[in-house]
Every structure is written in C-alpha cells, then in structure tokens.
Amino acid sequence: MNKELIKILAEKAKLDIPSVLSWPLSEEQEKERRKKEEDFNKFPPEYPPQDLEWLSEHRNIKYRPDKILEGCRSVLVFSINYYRKDFFYPNKEKSGSGLISMYAAGRDYHKEFGGRLKKAALLLKEMFPGHNFRAFTDSGPLDETWLAESTGIGFKGRNSLIITEKYGSWVFLGHILSTCTPEHLGVITKEKMSGNNKGKCPSLCSRCRDACPTGAILPDGRVNVAKCISYLTIEYKGIIPAELSEKMGNRIFGCDECQIVCPFNSAAKETDTAAFKKDIAGKYADLAEILQIKNHHDMVEKYAGSPLMRAGRNNLVRNACIAAVNIGRKELLPYLEELTGDSNYSVKEHAKRAVKALTS
Ligand code: B12
Numbered sequence: 001m002n003k004e005l006i007k008i009l010a011e012k013a014k015l016d017i018p019s020v021l022s023w024p025l026s027e028e029q030e031k032e033r034r035k036k037e038e039d040f041n042k043f044p045p046e047y048p049p050q051d052l053e054w055l056s057e058h059r060n061i062k063y064r065p066d067k068i069l070e071g072c073r074s075v076l077v078f079s080i081n082y083y084r085k086d087f088f089y090p091n092k093e094k095s096g097s098g099l100i101s102m103y104a105a106g107r108d109y110h111k112e113f114g115g116r117l118k119k120a121a122l123l124l125k126e127m128f129p130g131h132n133f134r135a136f137t138d139s140g141p142l143d144e145t146w147l148a149e150s151t152g153i154g155f156k157g158r159n160s161l162i163i164t165e166k167y168g169s170w171v172f173l174g175h176i177l178s179t180c181t182p183e184h185l186g187v188i189t190k191e192k193m194s195g196n197n198k199g200k201c202p203s204l205c206s207r208c209r210d211a212c213p214t215g216a217i218l219p220d221g222r223v224n225v226a227k228c229i230s231y232l233t234i235e236y237k238g239i240i241p242a243e244l245s246e247k248m249g250n251r252i253f254g255c256d257e258c259q260i261v262c263p264f265n266s267a268a269k270e271t272d273t274a275a276f277k278k279d280i281a282g283k284y285a286d287l288a289e290i291l292q293i294k295n296h297h298d299m300v301e302k303y304a305g306s307p308l309m310r311a312g313r314n315n316l317v318r319n320a321c322i323a324a325v326n327i328g329r330k331e332l333l334p335y336l337e338e339l340t341g342d343s344n345y346s347v348k349e350h351a352k353r354a355v356k357a358l359t360s
Pocket residue numbers: 040043044046047055101102103137138139140141142143144145159160161162163169170171172173174218221222223224225228230231234235253254255256258
C-alpha cells in the first residue's frame with residue numbers, strides 16, 4: 001500500500017485504510033454488478049414508496065461509478081464505526097420519552113464522516129494533481145452496500161445492512177470516486193487482498209425478521225421499505241396507517257431492532273469518534289418538549305447538527321403524537337389538543353387521533 005497516502009488519510013482526515021474497487025470491473029464483479037442493476041431497475045409499481053421517489057432517479061446510475069465521475073477508474077470505500085456501549089434500552093418506554101436510534105444520537109454523520117471524506121478528496125487532489133475526486137456518504141446515488149460488499153468490507157445481512165467482522169453492522173459507509181487507477185494511487189484492490197470477510201447469515205437465523213416490529217423484513221431478505229419504521233419516522237411525510245403506527249412503540253426517529261438482535265453485533269466495539277458519542281438528540285427525547293416545537297427555527301435551536309433535522313419539525317411532532325398514544329401518556333393531552341389546530345395536515349390528523357385514543 002502507498003504508505004504516504006495511508007498516513008495522510010489517517011492523520012489529516014482521520015480515516016482508516018480504504019478498500020478499493022477498480023473500474024472497469026473484473027468479469028466476475030461485472031456479472032454481480034449487472035444482476036444488482038437489473039434487480040434495482042425492475043421497480044415494481046409499489047416501489048419506491050411515497051417521499052422516496054428520488055430513488056427512481058438513480059435507475060441506470062446506481063451501479064455505475066463512471067456516470068457519477070467522468071473517467072472514473074477507482075472507488076475508495078470507507079467505513080466508520082458508530083456503536084455506543086451506553087446505547088442499550090433498559091426501559092424502552094421510559095416515562096415521557098421518545099426513542100432515537102443510535103446513529104442519530106450525536107452529530108450527523110453526513111457532517112462528521114462526510115467532512116472527513118471531503119477533506120480526504122482535497123488531499124488526494126493535492127497528491128495527484130490533474131486527477132479528480134468526489135466524496136460521498138449516503139448522499140450519492142451509488143449503492144454503498146454494493147461497494148462495501150464488492151470490496152470485502154462486509155457482507156449484506158438479511159436485514160439489508162452491511163455486517164463487518166470487527167464492528168458488526170454499526171458502521172456508516174462512504175466512498176471517494178477517483179480518476180486515478182488503483183495502481184497509480186498505490187492501493188490494493190479486493191482481488192489482490194487476502195483475509196476478506198467472507199461471512200454470511202447463518203442459514204436458519206431469522207432474528208432480525210422476528211424482531212422487526214412491523215414485519216418489514218421479508219423471508220427472502222428484502223426489506224419492504226414502506227413498512228420500515230426508519231422510513232416511516234424519517235422520510236414519509238403523510239398519515240401513518242393505524243396498523244403500522246400501533247407497532248412503532250415510542251420510536252420517534254429511526255429504528256435499530258434488526259441490528260440489536262443480530263448475533264454479529266454482540267461483540268461490537270465502542271466508537272472512537274467523539275462527535276458520535278456527544279449527545280445532541282441523545283437516546284431519549286422528551287415528548288412534551290417535542291410536541292412544543294413550533295417551527296424550523298425551534299428545530300435549529302434544539303437539533304442543529306443532528307440527523308433529526310432530516311425528519312424536520314412536522315415529522316418529528318407527528319411521531320411524538322404517535323408515541324404518546326403508544327405509551328399512554330395522558331398528561332400530554334394539553335399539548336396534543338393544541339396541535340389539533342396545527343397548520344400541517346399530518347400533525348393535525350395525528351394529534352386528533354391521539355386525543356381521541358387517550359380520552360376514550
Ligand atoms: C434509501 C436508504 C434508506 C431507506 C431504504 C432502505 C433500503 N433497504 O433500501 C430507509 C429510509 C428505509 C433506510 C433505513 C435505514 N438506513 Co439507509 N440508506 C438508504 C440509502 C440512501 C440508499 C439505499 C438504496 O439505494 N436502497 C435501494 C436498494 C439498493 O436497496 P436494496 O437493499 O438492494 O434493495 C431493497 C429494496 O429495493 C427492496 N425492494 C425492491 N423492490 C421491492 C419490491 C417489494 C414489493 C418489496 C417488498 C421490496 C422491494 O428490496 C431490496 C432488499 O431490501 C443508503 C446509502 C446509499 N447511497 O447506499 C443508506 C444506507 C443503506 N442506510 C444506512 C442505515 C444506517 C440505515 C438504518 C440502519 C438507519 C436507522 N437506524 O434507522 C435503517 C435500516 C433499515 C433497513 N433494515 O434497511 C446505511 C447502512 C450501513 C450499513 N452498515 O449497511 C447506509 C449505507 C447509509 C450510509 N452511508 O452509511 N435507508
């Protein structure tokens with residue numbers, strides 16, 4: 001490996017050694033890529049669900065790094081551990097609280113990890129002038145789980161997440177597209193590496209499927225996104241059907257159930273990223289406080305720099321209305337009653353539903 005590059009990435013951008021994909025792909029990798037692309041491009045009528053329509057814009061580019069960066073010759077793929085040992089739920093229904101998923105307790109990874117990746121891209125540009133580099137985490141069209149599988153970072157579990165040998169699935173994924181070949185960068189690609197993680201889910205394991213509160217994980221391992229609490233609490237802006245909202249418990253942002261139960265996560269190691277450990281939203285959010293958030297300005301005051309900004313005020317308040325019902329918090333009725341006149345339709349309807357449920 002290019003020792004100078006590894007040192008610069010570690011010291012200046014705080015990134016681990018990347019796994020690297022060479023582009024164009026080997027024959028075997030190309031076969032796998034085509035299969036993924038075909039599956040993704042099929043798009044049954046119910047997919048993608050409302051508010052994830054942008055996924056269909058990624059048709060034909062999701063598995064094509066060269067369509068994202070002209071002249072792409074390699075992809076550097078990174079992962080970063082976000083596991084927090086303090087993040088178990090001794091009392092899931094802790095009085096007055098809404099649950100925040102682990103990835104969202106501290107600083108937004110798009111900012112923390114994304115910032116490191118952008119810095120690395122700039123450093124690479126200095127080292128390899130005349131070449132181009134583009135950094136992404138989550139924000140780009142490429143399927144990062146495919147990049148991670150292809151470069152040996154981990155395998156894709158039945159919960160549809162990448163499971164690594166060292167950190168289980170509690171990792172974020174990111175990548176840098178480059179016009180340099182791996183040889184020019186002086187890095188080693190998967191095919192030349194040994195000791196890659198060749199794991200897979202035990203054939204009889206169905207822990208994630210059994211634990212999923214809404215039954216979103218199908219027997220074949222696909223996730224029915226429209227039923228996933230992560231989608232419902234963060235992305236979906238509409239009215240959540242009662243049969244799903246009843247199963248959300250007091251989760252108000254994201255969901256970790258299919259990871260908590262996974263046997264590959266039992267030996268997860270604490271993250272060394274201070275920004276992920278320092279709470280902004282924390283693991284429990286006070287429902288009364290959330291129900292009193294009036295607008296975007298209040299959100300910024302309370303949650304600037306946190307992933308909760310993605311859900312925005314309306315989704316978060318709507319989710320708090322649902323949690324209030326699911327854990328029977330009658331003392332929140334005054335806030336809920338006020339919200340029955342809210343200008344946002346989803347908030348208003350869920351507040352009405354909550355008042356009805358808690359008073360009947
Ligand atoms: C969109 C998205 C979501 C969506 C959809 C997820 C999904 N499975 O497709 C929602 C909002 C639900 C989501 C949730 C989460 N996400 Co997300 N998400 C993404 C994103 C931006 C794109 C993923 C994507 O392209 N999916 C579409 C295709 C490629 O996924 P697929 O699994 O191959 O295909 C599924 C669907 O297409 C579905 N399907 C297709 N057609 C049909 C038809 C029917 C009828 C049905 C039922 C299903 C179905 O079945 C396939 C298998 O599940 C990636 C970042 C990236 N750019 O890759 C992060 C990413 C995958 N998410 C991530 C995380 C951390 C999460 C959460 C854990 C957050 C949380 N705690 O709440 C949850 C986990 C939920 C889960 N079990 O999948 C990480 C995963 C890291 C890892 N270790 O793998 C990523 C990589 C972000 C990052 N940079 O770190 N996410």
